[in-house]
Amino acid sequence: xxxxxxxxxxxxxxxxxxxxxxxxxxxxxxxxxxxxxxxxxxxxxxxxxxxxxxxxxxxxxxxxxxxxxxxxxxxxxxxxxxxxxxxxxxxxxxxxxxxxxxxxxxxxxxxxxxxxxxxxxxxxxxxxxxxxxxxxxxxxxxxxxxxxxxxxxxxxx
Numbered sequence: 001x002x003x004x005x006x007x008x009x010x011x012x013x014x015x016x017x018x019x020x021x022x023x024x025x026x027x028x029x030x031x032x033x034x035x036x037x038x039x040x041x042x043x044x045x046x047x048x049x050x051x052x053x054x055x056x057x058x059x060x061x062x063x064x065x066x067x068x069x070x071x072x073x074x075x076x077x078x079x080x081x082x083x084x085x086x087x088x089x090x091x092x093x094x095x096x097x098x099x100x101x102x103x104x105x106x107x108x109x110x111x112x113x114x115x116x117x118x119x120x121x122x123x124x125x126x127x128x129x130x131x132x133x134x135x136x137x138x139x140x141x142x143x144x145x146x147x148x149x150x151x152x153x154x155x156x157x
Contacts, residue, residue, distance in 0.1 A: 001046075002046075008036060009038060009043060010041075021035040022034045043065045043066045044066060045067035046069075047070070048068060048070040050070060050073045052070055053071065053137050058137060062112060062121030062123065063121065064119065065119040066139070066140070067139055069137075070136070071136060071137075072135040072137040076137075078108075081108045081125060085106050085135070106127040108125045108126075109122065124137070124141060125137050125138075
């Protein structure tokens with residue numbers, strides 16, 4: 001998918017391998033060729049399900065200069081941070097436990113420098129300490145990522 005999208009961005013096509021476009025047979029028997037047109041001004045941001053998550057996909061997307069946000073399955077959590085996040089399946093269904101899973105997310109950020117033709121990118125992983133597909137992985141997806149604290153006064157919103 002990334003390779004096909006790249007053909008639709010101006011200046012990203014490989015001049016040595018000209019894009020042949022799409023060839024469609026006409027009912028009369030002639031072949032009609034449609035040239036692809038650049039429709040994106042720059043690289044795009046891709047949103048994906050956990051089927052497309054994983055370190056290899058994230059690195060491929062980042063090296064190309066694209067952005068991506070996806071859910072991340074428990075078995076695809078990066079091995080460097082797996083000891084710090086909750087990745088075992090639990091059977092406790094207490095409502096208080098469910099609410100607490102979203103309170104203090106674990107956030108890991110790794111910046112990868114540019115190398116040769118590969119672009120620099122930032123990998124982020126956010127774990128909400130849950131058992132489902134609520135771990136979020138991303139490439140170049142958050143312009144800023146920080147913790148916040150708000151003071152709560154009694155009787156005021």
